[in-house]
Amino acid sequence: xxxxxxxxxxxxxxxxxxxxxxxxxxxxxxxxxxxxxxxxxxxxxxxxxxxxxxxxxxxxxxxxxxxxxxxxxxxxxxxxxxxxxxxxxxxxxxxxxxxxxxxxxxxxxxxxxxxxxxxxxxxxxxxxxxxxxxxxxxxxxxxxxxxxxxxxxxxxxxxxxxxxxxxxxxxxxxxxxxxxxxxxxxxxxxxxxxxxxxxxxxxxxxxxxxxxxxxxxxxxxxxxxxxxxxxxxxxxxxxxxxxxxxxxxxxxxxxxxxxxxxxxxxxxxxxxxxxxxxxxxxxxxxxxxxxxxxxxxxxxxxxxxxxxxxxxxxxxxxxxxxxxxxxxxxxxxxxxxxxxxxxxxxxxxxxxxxxxxxxxxxxxxxxxxxxxxxxxxxxxxxxxxxxxxxxxxxxxxxxxxxxxxxxxxxxxxxxxxxxxxxxxxxxxxxxxxxxxxxxxxxxxxxxxxxxxxxxxxxxxxxxxxxxxxxxxxx
Amino acid sequence: xxxxxxxxxxxxxxxxxxxxxxxxxxxxxxxxxxxxxxxxxxxxxxxxxxxxxxxxxxxxxxxxxxxxxxxxxxxxxxxxxxxxxxxxxxxxxxx
Numbered sequence: 001x002x003x004x005x006x007x008x009x010x011x012x013x014x015x016x017x018x019x020x021x022x023x024x025x026x027x028x029x030x031x032x033x034x035x036x037x038x039x040x041x042x043x044x045x046x047x048x049x050x051x052x053x054x055x056x057x058x059x060x061x062x063x064x065x066x067x068x069x070x071x072x073x074x075x076x077x078x079x080x081x082x083x084x085x086x087x088x089x090x091x092x093x094x095x096x097x098x099x100x101x102x103x104x105x106x107x108x109x110x111x112x113x114x115x116x117x118x119x120x121x122x123x124x125x126x127x128x129x130x131x132x133x134x135x136x137x138x139x140x141x142x143x144x145x146x147x148x149x150x151x152x153x154x155x156x157x158x159x160x161x162x163x164x165x166x167x168x169x170x171x172x173x174x175x176x177x178x179x180x181x182x183x184x185x186x187x188x189x190x191x192x193x194x195x196x197x198x199x200x201x202x203x204x205x206x207x208x209x210x211x212x213x214x215x216x217x218x219x220x221x222x223x224x225x226x227x228x229x230x231x232x233x234x235x236x237x238x239x240x241x242x243x244x245x246x247x248x249x250x251x252x253x254x255x256x257x258x259x260x261x262x263x264x265x266x267x268x269x270x271x272x273x274x275x276x277x278x279x280x281x282x283x284x285x286x287x288x289x290x291x292x293x294x295x296x297x298x299x300x301x302x303x304x305x306x307x308x309x310x311x312x313x314x315x316x317x318x319x320x321x322x323x324x325x326x327x328x329x330x331x332x333x334x335x336x337x338x339x340x341x342x343x344x345x346x347x348x349x350x351x352x353x354x355x356x357x358x359x360x361x362x363x364x365x366x367x368x369x370x371x372x373x374x375x376x377x378x379x380x381x382x383x384x385x386x387x388x389x390x391x392x393x394x395x396x397x398x399x400x401x402x403x404x405x406x407x408x409x410x411x412x413x414x415x416x417x418x419x420x421x422x423x424x425x426x427x428x429x430x431x432x433x434x435x436x437x438x439x440x441x442x443x444x445x446x447x448x449x450x451x452x453x454x455x456x457x458x459x460x461x462x463x464x465x466x467x468x469x470x471x472x473x474x
Numbered sequence: 475x476x477x478x479x480x481x482x483x484x485x486x487x488x489x490x491x492x493x494x495x496x497x498x499x500x501x502x503x504x505x506x507x508x509x510x511x512x513x514x515x516x517x518x519x520x521x522x523x524x525x526x527x528x529x530x531x532x533x534x535x536x537x538x539x540x541x542x543x544x545x546x547x548x549x550x551x552x553x554x555x556x557x558x559x560x561x562x563x564x565x566x567x568x569x
Contacts, residue, residue: 036532038500038553043531050500059479086551119533129536131513131526132475138530142476146498146505151477173479236524237513256475266533382528383535385520414519415535415546450532453544 006032006080008327009096009109011087011269014042015067015313016305017115018074020320025079027328032080032109034087034098040071042117043137044313046144059173060144061165063208070317088448090114090273092298097448097460104456111300111327114270114288115320118263118306121285122420123158123370126378127232128259129385132239136166136260143173150256153178155241157230158260160184160364164212166258171219179252180216181227181243183261185367192363202355205314209356224250228369232257261366265307268419271445273301279437282361283310284371285423286442293326294319302326315353318346372427380428381421383414388428395432402426402443415451418443476508486556497554504530504537504549507560515539515549516563524564539563 010021013035021033033040041048045067051057052068074081082100089097094109120135127133136156142148153176156167167177199206216223224245233240233251242251264285271277275288276297287309294302304323305316322343329339373380376389386409391399399405402412402425411425412418418425422442430437482498488506489495497506504527507515515526515537527537530550537549540561549560 036551047500084553119531120529122534128528129518129523129525131515131524133528135529138528141530142505142508143479146501146509147479148476148505148509149479150475152475383519385518385523415538416533419533419535420529450548451546 004105004107006030006107006109007331008032008111008113008324009034009094009107010079010113010115011035011090011096012042012115012117012305012307013037013040013074013081013083014044014115014117014305014316015070016117016307016316016320016323017042017113018070018320019317020113020115020304020324021079021081022070022074022077023321023324024327025077027324028333029324029328029331030080031078032082032107033074034082034085034096036084036086038083040074040081040083041067042115043141044117045071046141051144056147060169066314086450086452087269088450088452090269090301092273092301094300097452099450099452099456104452104460106460109300110331111302112273113294113320113323113327114273114301114303114307115305115316116266116269116303116307117316118310119266119419121261121264121366121370122424123259123261124373124378124380124388124421124424125230125232125259126375127234127238129379129382130232130234131237132234132255133232133257133259136162136258137263139258140166140169143169149173150175152176152255154256154258155179155181155252155254156258156260157181157227157241157243158183158258159366159370160260160262161209161212161360162263163260164209164216166260167221168212168215168219171221177219177221178254180221180223181230181241181245182223182225183227183230183367183370184225184364185228186226188363188365192359195359195362199356199359202352205353205356206359228367230259261370262364263306263310264423265309267307268417268445268449270296270301270303270307271442272447272449273298275301275303277442279426280309282365284366285310286426292322294323295326311350311354311357315350315357318350318353321346322350372424372431380424381409381411381414381418383416383420384410384412386411386421391425391428392432395429400429400433400435401441402429403441405429406443412443417445417449475511475513478509486554486558488554488556488558488560490560491562499554501554502530502550503539503541503547503552503554503558503560506554507549512562514562514564517565522565
């Protein structure tokens with residue numbers, strides 16, 4: 001079996017991961033980047049090399065060109081690269097379990113940098129489990145990866161910059177956006193205005209967002225602001241979406257409904273590696289506790305990019321480079337002085353890209369109903385079909401933390417391992433029990449965080465070093 | 475429900491429940507099925523209700539399918555290969 005060892009293993013091939021691996025390799029670290037996708041880019045710059053080759057970047061917009069530069073610099077670096085890798089374990093001691101095209105293996109790294117990025121916040125509304133209901137980002141991923149777009153009129157419902165961006169991208173691709181239902185609560189605007197002076201310093205970023213909203217108008221996409229209490233209607237697939245607006249209940253026919261309430265850190269690996277996590281009230285999400293270098297509560301594990309808190313793709317680059325500098329320092333390749341010196345321009349770049357964030361966090365903070373739905377029949381856990389009502393009953397019986405609620409209701413016990421219900425379950429339990437979300441906590445995530453075929457696992461058995469830590473149920 | 479912005483230059487053929495469909499090189503299995511008009515991927519374990527891809531980036535596990543004999547694979551994370559055999563995991567409601 002594998003005696004493969006590296007100084008640094010970077011997990012994830014988005015902007016943070018690519019920038020980190022490129023920098024670490026430059027600093028002389030034996031670096032490997034492991035990624036689930038077949039090509040570098042992550043979710044934001046998904047399929048960027050192909051899109052650049054085919055001249056298809058116009059569809060997505062100018063800012064995607066940055067991703068092509070990053071991918072080129074990464075390819076030109078000395079960092080090793082293993083695409084198509086499913087990571088099912090990272091351990092505090094530096095072991096990594098992965099399955100690739102040539103089977104399962106354990107490798108070892110002196111340090112692990114998790115650059116696992118963001119995912120769309122799951123939006124638990126009535127009917128969201130039916131075919132025909134997808135994430136706004138899901139359809140964008142489909143467009144980037146395969147040039148596949150909706151050919152039926154779509155309704156986009158939600159809040160956040162991506163809602164406007166994808167509405168315009170779809171319209172430009174010739175799709176019909178039948179309605180844009182904006183769920184941003186009107187009450188957020190006053191608070192957000194306080195952040196405007198700082199956001200004005202962000203200039204370009206602010207203009208970019210305003211340009212998307214303006215283009216939504218210019219393209220004639222019918223937009224309704226101040227909508228709430230969405231409900232997807234249909235027998236066994238989406239047929240219509242109903243919603244509250246202007247004090248009335250309205251309904252629009254749609255076979256394809258796209259939901260979005262912002263993005264949250266993808267914390268499955270950092271949770272399973274036992275890094276300490278906090279509930280971030282500002283961004284309404286779980287994130288690993290990190291210092292200014294991305295270091296976590298676990299000595300060998302760091303996190304860079306949106307996986308440590310949402311700052312966006314442009315901030316992810318300097319964050320990746322900062323984490324790589326710290327890895328080189330901790331491994332004795334550069335001095336502390338050298339680390340701090342090289343980090344200076346990165347921190348300046350980070351500050352520039354961070355200026356818009358407080359405005360976005362305030363303006364697009366999800367409505368209470370999006371975070372913790374109240375309708376008892378709404379499914380929270382899609383895998384085991386556990387409803388708000390069932391969770392409420394579990395809390396009444398003493399299931400006041402997600403792991404106990406799991407025992408009572410099976411929530412979080414299905415194949416997605418709580419990825420889709422984790423934040424909602426914590427928020428619903430918090431509301432029902434009167435505790436804070438931080439007090440309530442989240443699921444204990446166990447390895448493997450992705451399913452491994454038994455045959456692949458069998459190849460590992462017999463290799464003492466490769467065996468996962470004792471006691472884990474596989 | 476979905477269409478391709480343009481037909482791919484080179485393609486592969488995969489089989490879904492025995493029926494051949496054309497896919498583009500580099501497609502995920504989930505993208506290939508959606509582009510071919512297949513919008514029902516599986517039925518849920520508890521109520522046997524219909525499910526289809528929701529997140530497309532490996533988090534929701536709604537696109538699970540049997541691929542080349544191995545059940546419960548995430549179709550959005552598996553790249554198509556010529557001759558690939560895909561079976562949808564659909565169990566009709568018994569009630």
